[in-house]
Amino acid sequence: xxxxxxxxxxxxxxxSAWMDGELSRDEAMFLERRLQHDVALQAMYSRLQMTSSCMxxxxxxxxxxxxxTNIKLALAEEVSSKKSRKPLIVWAAAASMAFAAIVxxxxxxxxxxxxxPTFAATGEAVSQPNDVPSFASADLIANTMAVSTEVSANPxxxxxxxxxxxxxxxxxxxxxxxxxxxxxxxxxxxWPRSAVNANSDPALEAYLVRHNQMMAQDGMGGFxxxxxxxxxxxxxxxxxxxxNAGDNK
Amino acid sequence: MGENELDLELVxxxxxxxxxxxxxxxxxxxxxxxxxxxxxxxxxxxxxxIAQETFIRAYRALNNFRGDAQFYTWLYRIAxxxxxxxxxxxxxxxxxxxxxxxxxxxxxxxxxxxxxxxPEHELLREEIARTVSEVVAELPEELRQAITLREMEGLxxxxxxxxxxxxxxxxxxxxxxxxEAIDSRLRxxxxxxxxxx
Numbered sequence: 001x002x003x004x005x006x007x008x009x010x011x012x013x014x015x016s017a018w019m020d021g022e023l024s025r026d027e028a029m030f031l032e033r034r035l036q037h038d039v040a041l042q043a044m045y046s047r048l049q050m051t052s053s054c055m056x057x058x059x060x061x062x063x064x065x066x067x068x069t070n071i072k073l074a075l076a077e078e079v080s081s082k083k084s085r086k087p088l089i090v091w092a093a094a095a096s097m098a099f100a101a102i103v104x105x106x107x108x109x110x111x112x113x114x115x116x117p118t119f120a121a122t123g124e125a126v127s128q129p130n131d132v133p134s135f136a137s138a139d140l141i142a143n144t145m146a147v148s149t150e151v152s153a154n155p156x157x158x159x160x161x162x163x164x165x166x167x168x169x170x171x172x173x174x175x176x177x178x179x180x181x182x183x184x185x186x187x188x189x190x191w192p193r194s195a196v197n198a199n200s201d202p203a204l205e206a207y208l209v210r211h212n213q214m215m216a217q218d219g220m221g222g223f224x225x226x227x228x229x230x231x232x233x234x235x236x237x238x239x240x241x242x243x244n245a246g247d248n249k
Numbered sequence: 250m251g252e253n254e255l256d257l258e259l260v261x262x263x264x265x266x267x268x269x270x271x272x273x274x275x276x277x278x279x280x281x282x283x284x285x286x287x288x289x290x291x292x293x294x295x296x297x298x299i300a301q302e303t304f305i306r307a308y309r310a311l312n313n314f315r316g317d318a319q320f321y322t323w324l325y326r327i328a329x330x331x332x333x334x335x336x337x338x339x340x341x342x343x344x345x346x347x348x349x350x351x352x353x354x355x356x357x358x359x360x361x362x363x364x365x366x367x368p369e370h371e372l373l374r375e376e377i378a379r380t381v382s383e384v385v386a387e388l389p390e391e392l393r394q395a396i397t398l399r400e401m402e403g404l405x406x407x408x409x410x411x412x413x414x415x416x417x418x419x420x421x422x423x424x425x426x427x428x429e430a431i432d433s434r435l436r437x438x439x440x441x442x443x444x445x446x
């Protein structure tokens with residue numbers, strides 16, 4: 001802040017006009033910049049306001065020059081404390097995200113990082129625990145993960161060690177989903193399993209599920225786990241559409 | 250641009266992050282807000298604290314100010330509430346009657362409101378008012394007319410130039426010279442008071 005120094009008439013006249021809202025924009029910008037730093041000009045502005053209030057018959061009580069300075073300091077402190085809190089908030093948010101990543105990502109990554117699963121080479125049903133969700137593809141992936149983790153974690157574990165025996169079979173490189181050995185839960189209804197379209201083509205349905213499993217094996221995750229795998233029959237879709245249109249009438 | 254438009258522009262600048270514009274609003278309204286708070290609180294130091302609190306609250310709430318009312322009216326309400334809250338927190342009873350910002354502008358009401366002020370401040374206020382009247386009466390006719398039309402009648406520079414039949418630049422100069430004359434007489438009075446603790 002500048003020390004008190006005499007003000008020239010020009011700037012004082014500008015201040016007087018600015019108070020009345022009668023200064024041009026350019027002059028006002030210049031004056032306001034100076035007013036921010038010039039203590040003498042600030043003091044004059046304050047006195048002129050007091051004079052103006054007296055002349056207008058407005059109630060005014062002379063406040064010390066320190067008041068505006070104290071307010072300025074208090075606000076500066078408030079702003080700086082807000083700023084200093086900001087990095088803490090950012091840091092806390094980053095820490096939360098890191099924590100969430102540590103907790104949740106490994107579970108999600110199992111889709112892609114799990115060791116090669118073993119499947120029933122014959123395509124026969126592989127029994128699994130019954131408490132898995134009823135969504136078809138979610139069942140398949142969850143079961144696949146459970147089996148593969150179990151087996152890879154303890155390769156020497158005998159098949160009898162599990163309540164539902166698993167027929168181990170190493171999956172060879174498969175070129176097409178058609179040749180991919182399907183892992184099907186025995187406790188679930190047979191294909192097609194989707195409630196969305198019970199009349200879909202079983203062959204296509206099985207192909208899609210195989211494709212999903214194959215993608216998962218290659219570390220690509222396949223379909224989204226909670227999405228049911230559905231093959232739509234075009235004729236049925238048409239019938240449904242007509243039926244829906246009739247319902248809407 | 251009138252006085253209210255100037256206030257609104259300063260408010261908009263504060264709302265867009267220019268804190269220095271708020272300093273100008275503080276300089277402009279501190280004495281009037283001091284008078285409002287003086288209605289509730291006798292002690293001068295205490296009233297300064299409340300004035301500071303008022304402006305800080307106003308700054309925090311400024312983003313909610315939409316310009317429906319005049320800035321001073323809005324600020325006035327904050328000052329009244331801050332002063333009342335202060336009295337309640339000190340277990341003192343705030344006055345039951347309230348005065349609107351517009352009513353509080355006039356000296357009659359102001360004198361009534363200030364009957365609780367300290368004798369020193371009452372004397373100072375009277376001295377300032379008397380000095381202003383004396384200086385205005387002693388001004389050359391063209392300066393007195395210009396400052397009177399501006400301050401008491403609230404005319405714009407353009408309207409004054411038409412009334413006085415002179416260019417706007419001359420109006421601007423005359424108003425400034427009148428203010429300068431008043432300021433030169435008030436300055437020793439106010440500076441001596443303001444350096445007092």
